[in-house]
Amino acid sequence: MSFFANTQELEMVMKGLWTAIKEDPDIAGPLIKSGLVVRFHYREPEGRLTVDCSDNQNMVIIWGECDIKPDVEMFMKSEVAHEFWRGAVSVPMYLIAGKIVAKGPVNQALSLLPAIKPAFKKYPDVVQQTLNRTLVSK
Amino acid sequence: MNPFIFNCPTKVCFAEGSSSSVAEHLADLGAKSPFLITDEFLLKNNIIAPALSALEERFGKVSIYSDVPPDSDLECINKVAKNAKDAGADSIVAIGGGSVIDTAKVVNICLTLGGDILSHQGLNAIETKLFPLIVIPTTAGTGSEVSYVAMIKHHVEKRKIVFGSKFLAPDIALLDPMMQLTLPAKLTAATGMDALTHAIESVVCEITGSSFSDALATEAARMIFKWLPVATADGGDLEARSNMLVASCMAGSAFSNAGVGIVHALAHSTGARFNTHHGLTNAIFLPHGMRFNQSVAQAKYAQLSRQLGFSKTLDDNEGTATLIDSVENLLKQLNLPSRLELIGVPKLNESELQQWANDAVDDPSTMFNPKELTVQDAIEIYKRAY
Numbered sequence A: 001m002s003f004f005a006n007t008q009e010l011e012m013v014m015k016g017l018w019t020a021i022k023e024d025p026d027i028a029g030p031l032i033k034s035g036l037v038v039r040f041h042y043r044e045p046e047g048r049l050t051v052d053c054s055d056n057q058n059m060v061i062i063w064g065e066c067d068i069k070p071d072v073e074m075f076m077k078s079e080v081a082h083e084f085w086r087g088a089v090s091v092p093m094y095l096i097a098g099k100i101v102a103k104g105p106v107n108q109a110l111s112l113l114p115a116i117k118p119a120f121k122k123y124p125d126v127v128q129q130t131l132n133r134t135l136v137s138k
Numbered sequence B: 001m002n003p004f005i006f007n008c009p010t011k012v013c014f015a016e017g018s019s020s021s022v023a024e025h026l027a028d029l030g031a032k033s034p035f036l037i038t039d040e041f042l043l044k045n046n047i048i049a050p051a052l053s054a055l056e057e058r059f060g061k062v063s064i065y066s067d068v069p070p071d072s073d074l075e076c077i078n079k080v081a082k083n084a085k086d087a088g089a090d091s092i093v094a095i096g097g098g099s100v101i102d103t104a105k106v107v108n109i110c111l112t113l114g115g116d117i118l119s120h121q122g123l124n125a126i127e128t129k130l131f132p133l134i135v136i137p138t139t140a141g142t143g144s145e146v147s148y149v150a151m152i153k154h155h156v157e158k159r160k161i162v163f164g165s166k167f168l169a170p171d172i173a174l175l176d177p178m179m180q181l182t183l184p185a186k187l188t189a190a191t192g193m194d195a196l197t198h199a200i201e202s203v204v205c206e207i208t209g210s211s212f213s214d215a216l217a218t219e220a221a222r223m224i225f226k227w228l229p230v231a232t233a234d235g236g237d238l239e240a241r242s243n244m245l246v247a248s249c250m251a252g253s254a255f256s257n258a259g260v261g262i263v264h265a266l267a268h269s270t271g272a273r274f275n276t277h278h279g280l281t282n283a284i285f286l287p288h289g290m291r292f293n294q295s296v297a298q299a300k301y302a303q304l305s306r307q308l309g310f311s312k313t314l315d316d317n318e319g320t321a322t323l324i325d326s327v328e329n330l331l332k333q334l335n336l337p338s339r340l341e342l343i344g345v346p347k348l349n350e351s352e353l354q355q356w357a358n359d360a361v362d363d364p365s366t367m368f369n370p371k372e373l374t375v376q377d378a379i380e381i382y383k384r385a386y
């Protein structure tokens, strides 16, 4: 069973997390510099999140369908996203297992991984604030 | 024990002269209208003749594309895909080295799924079975005959476009040592070093490796150390050719499951810019990459060194040093250049070096490496390898 009971829970947590990332210049800086538009497609429960850094100035976070053309798209179960942000996912292993699909120039997508790793620390707080649930650290 | 997945969807058939069995295999896969992809040398020198006559006997006239350049590019893919579509192809046969095989894999995506080829790039982005694909490797190095990846050059952006999916693994690999007899000594050595790099890099991929991939990689490395000098010295030695062909296929299966590492990342960044041969570039970076990884991977290197009979010591540092020495001695024995300058890589200024290093660090191969590679690390390795 997924950690997220429904799309609304997923939306609250992912929007909350990306807002926290946006407000932290150390993490947001390299992402904005990349100029990439990345779209996450979640399933079980469903959700779409687009992070648009295309103007190299700002990070725009859009939940749901939108017309902006992404450079890179990542597809995964919501549970995989949850485990990822908890720091419990080995990305190479999940890619080999086919649990993560990366469409687009993968070099660029994967190069952002080290940049977003510091956000793992923010995840438990975001979950606490949005869903009032405490994550037991793994 | 770490969790692992091991998969080899490709049926591997080895026999002297097996290239002429291609038609039978293709018919078994339900194909009616095959398209043959190869390169000019192989066509002109009749190396593909036994396969081609078997195909024509069974399927009538077969359309051929024979203009695949070394390190194929987008332009070539679009051209071949159009030809194959116009010919009404429902299956592909690839006869050639890694460049031809990778071309065939990507053309098969276009042929089966249509659309802009760039829209299919990525990892696991291909999610359906493609048209039947049979490959007959004519070099012994890339392992592309069993791998799930294909890489194509983007000339404008000077980078390689990556396609990775289990559906890219060919249906059948026909290993026929007769196809290798014309491969010149230098290419024999260089492609063989690609295979050795696959074996050695996959053994130290800690997260994704397994006893399955280790067993294949270790045996492949043993065969390569023994037979690559023989195949290079005497290209007509069928036993040596056979062993290299099988070893490179085994190493291909190992790295398809475990991954490769920074040696490939550095070679990809270099090859995309300066058109250096993939195997040759790997050969130069291999000892440097091993030294870089030594602090975290010495137990694995030392174990491999003992398994290959190079050392008996239980001291991991010593065992690793012996393995690195053995690689360097092999390079000398093969008469391969040991520095980047000798293969035409220009001396880079600081900003070019930074860009080159950025591309190496961003290469997906670094993900599987046991030790993180920084831009500064890559620059230092470049300077040492220059």
Ligand SMILES: NC(=O)c1ccc[n+]([C@@H]2O[C@H](COP(=O)([O-])OP(=O)(O)OC[C@H]3O[C@@H](n4cnc5c(N)ncnc54)[C@H](O)[C@@H]3O)[C@@H](O)[C@H]2O)c1
Pocket: B039, B040, B041, B042, B047, B069, B070, B071, B072, B096, B097, B098, B099, B100, B102, B138, B139, B140, B141, B142, B143, B144, B147, B148, B149, B150, B151, B179, B180, B181, B182, B183, B184, B187, B191, B194, B278, B279
């Ligand atoms: N998909 C994968 O898993 C994978 C892995 C490693 C490398 N690669 C790719 O493979 C390519 C390199 O392939 P390669 O090393 O096999 O070389 P290649 O296919 O580029 O061929 C090099 C040269 O060898 C010639 N040649 C091939 N077979 C011959 C034969 N039997 N006799 C005489 N000449 C022959 C070709 O005509 C060509 O000029 C690179 O593009 C690399 O990126 C792919």
Ligand SMILES: [Fe+2]
Pocket: B142, B194, B198, B264, B278, B282
């Ligand atoms: Fe390789």
